[in-house]
Amino acid sequence: MDEFSLIERYFRRPGPDGEGVLLGPGDDAALLAPPAGEQLVMTLDTSIAGRHFPDDLPPFETGHRCLAVNLSDLYAMGARPLWFLLSLTLPEVDEHWLAEFSRGLFALADRAGIELVGGDTTRGPLSVAIQATGAVRADQVLRRDGALPGQILAVGGVPGLGGLGLRHWQAGQRDSDSARHFAAPDLDFTLGQRLAGRAGACIDISDGLLQDLGHVLQASGGLGAVIDTGALPVTPELAALDAEDRLTLQLAGGDDYRLLFTWPADEPLPEGSHAIGRITGPGPVRLRDPDGSERPAAAPGWRHFQ
Amino acid sequence: MDEFSLIERYFRRPGPDGEGVLLGPGDDAALLAPPAGEQLVMTLDTSIAGRHFPDDLPPFETGHRCLAVNLSDLYAMGARPLWFLLSLTLPEVDEHWLAEFSRGLFALADRAGIELVGGDTTRGPLSVAIQATGAVRADQVLRRDGALPGQILAVGGVPGLGGLGLRHWQAGQRDSDSARHFAAPDLDFTLGQRLAGRAGACIDISDGLLQDLGHVLQASGGLGAVIDTGALPVTPELAALDAEDRLTLQLAGGDDYRLLFTWPADEPLPEGSHAIGRITGPGPVRLRDPDGSERPAAAPGWRHFQ
Numbered sequence: 140m141d142e143f144s145l146i147e148r149y150f151r152r153p154g155p156d157g158e159g160v161l162l163g164p165g166d167d168a169a170l171l172a173p174p175a176g177e178q179l180v181m182t183l184d185t186s187i188a189g190r191h192f193p194d195d196l197p198p199f200e201t202g203h204r205c206l207a208v209n210l211s212d213l214y215a216m217g218a219r220p221l222w223f224l225l226s227l228t229l230p231e232v233d234e235h236w237l238a239e240f241s242r243g244l245f246a247l248a249d250r251a252g253i254e255l256v257g258g259d260t261t262r263g264p265l266s267v268a269i270q271a272t273g274a275v276r277a278d279q280v281l282r283r284d285g286a287l288p289g290q291i292l293a294v295g296g297v298p299g300l301g302g303l304g305l306r307h308w309q310a311g312q313r314d315s316d317s318a319r320h321f322a323a324p325d326l327d328f329t330l331g332q333r334l335a336g337r338a339g340a341c342i343d344i345s346d347g348l349l350q351d352l353g354h355v356l357q358a359s360g361g362l363g364a365v366i367d368t369g370a371l372p373v374t375p376e377l378a379a380l381d382a383e384d385r386l387t388l389q390l391a392g393g394d395d396y397r398l399l400f401t402w403p404a405d406e407p408l409p410e411g412s413h414a415i416g417r418i419t420g421p422g423p424v425r426l427r428d429p430d431g432s433e434r435p436a437a438a439p440g441w442r443h444f445q
Numbered sequence: 446m447d448e449f450s451l452i453e454r455y456f457r458r459p460g461p462d463g464e465g466v467l468l469g470p471g472d473d474a475a476l477l478a479p480p481a482g483e484q485l486v487m488t489l490d491t492s493i494a495g496r497h498f499p500d501d502l503p504p505f506e507t508g509h510r511c512l513a514v515n516l517s518d519l520y521a522m523g524a525r526p527l528w529f530l531l532s533l534t535l536p537e538v539d540e541h542w543l544a545e546f547s548r549g550l551f552a553l554a555d556r557a558g559i560e561l562v563g564g565d566t567t568r569g570p571l572s573v574a575i576q577a578t579g580a581v582r583a584d585q586v587l588r589r590d591g592a593l594p595g596q597i598l599a600v601g602g603v604p605g606l607g608g609l610g611l612r613h614w615q616a617g618q619r620d621s622d623s624a625r626h627f628a629a630p631d632l633d634f635t636l637g638q639r640l641a642g643r644a645g646a647c648i649d650i651s652d653g654l655l656q657d658l659g660h661v662l663q664a665s666g667g668l669g670a671v672i673d674t675g676a677l678p679v680t681p682e683l684a685a686l687d688a689e690d691r692l693t694l695q696l697a698g699g700d701d702y703r704l705l706f707t708w709p710a711d712e713p714l715p716e717g718s719h720a721i722g723r724i725t726g727p728g729p730v731r732l733r734d735p736d737g738s739e740r741p742a743a744a745p746g747w748r749h750f751q
Contacts, residue, residue: 161484162588165589165664166522166588166589166590166664167488167518167521167522167589167648167649168486168487168488168518168519168521168522168524168579169486169487169488170484170485170486170522170581170586170588171484171485171486171487172484172485173479173484173485178467178476178477178478178479179476179477179478179479180474180475180476180477181474181475181477181528181530181562181563181576181578182473182474182475182530182563183489183530183531183532183563183564183565183574183576184532184565185532185534185565185567185572185574187534187567187569190567190568190569191567211473212473212474213474215473215474216472216473216474216476218474222487224487224488224489224576225489226489226490226491226574228491228493228572256487257487257488257489258489259489259490259491261491261493261496261497262496263493263496263570263572264569264570266491266534266569266572268489268491268532268574270487270489270530270576272487273474275476280476282468282472282476283471283472283473284472342473343473358471358472
């Protein structure tokens, strides 16, 4: 089975094309009509088996996960997803794997409203490069550099869930809520656009809350922040952990693919998000515990799956 | 040296940004203003060491080559290049390699007028995924499906040069013209846009002339073609070969990254292109030799570097 038949069988779908798709897979390149009056947001991420996802991740979850990490970048900019290209490197042509991978990929693509418009397939160690494009109005763009002192620091979803899920996955506990979130990250399909034009700064938490917060603070001119450790949202699985172990996952676990953003102090937070602290003037990031004591936020040694 | 320092050092450049670049590398995604009144052309190709290019290709040529294969797709659609994203997978952080790779990449990017706007780096077997975007007016788009019986079949550049260059490369003759073209394909930066709105069909020759011609004929409704073997352009290196050996390279050698197109019979061909035959009604592809005899164009066993 050659490359052309592969693409035809698993990645070309009948039915109406997505917004602005003039020519999808099959020519030298895709032809697309950009939406009038909007800017484009473009991201490219490669996911490598054994590095960005476990070698034994099932193909359905692999398809979901590799698209999710790119969608998360679009949402973090306030964009609505439009199109993606897929470059799939496979060690062999395994039809069951391909069928499941494309099923997981398209299930998420359909929910997000993003259309596959092109790409290529080749032979090699399993690796999935996806380039995704979204659109956003100029006055709605979310960036990293918009944080201001006094703004609320908030998250969508539960930081630490991805990190705990990785731990469960590696221990063979694959039916826990967190393991399922790690394998096929659950995205918030609407929060980014609800934040657009309103949040100060926004970033997706892929490398751990503290590290990604650091990018925001640095891009915003070297600000600081206070995190209320007791305000960090938890699931029952996280609540059951020892407190310091939980905090390490919450602050430094990666693979969350949820949004971290800043928000005006005098406006109600969007539904589905949680205030976890506030932005301060220049200074270090501090943790404030429920008893009111403060300590510096040291970067723990936790590494996400990479 | 972590991913962020790598990107900063080798892939971020000072100076004016390219057309429409509102936010380049450094946020969750790039932010771009699409040119008004034009359509977008988007392509994504992964180049893997040992498969799409030789393991021992020097880094300067690797950077050039990996971008060239994507630019070639944009040119084949009649587009002018705008932006690209780079996903670089490296086995190790080798600063000499990175410096040379980025020098080769940007030397070609500057000549083509395309701007690096984002991407990622990761650790793994050497592999380079590049997504490139170009723009073209709706009435100027070149597609595979526009061939008509009676049109001239023409090529830009010399088919077979890439295939011969691969042979030279593998034999250690790395200073020949063809080996240099194989290592760092020489692109025609203007032909695609000169064909735009005027050629019938267009495709880039990456898999060999006969195979890529087959895509055009099939997309155009199952047409046929006659190729005048004596009209195929040659370089001195190709001219020195045995006739049948040369023909195999010309018809089935890959890695040319030049344009194959169809053209109205009553109009002069664009400068730098060569008439090599004509499109016929439905039927097989035939070869016509200088003595007037015809034979079917059998697909030879030649395989390009993949």
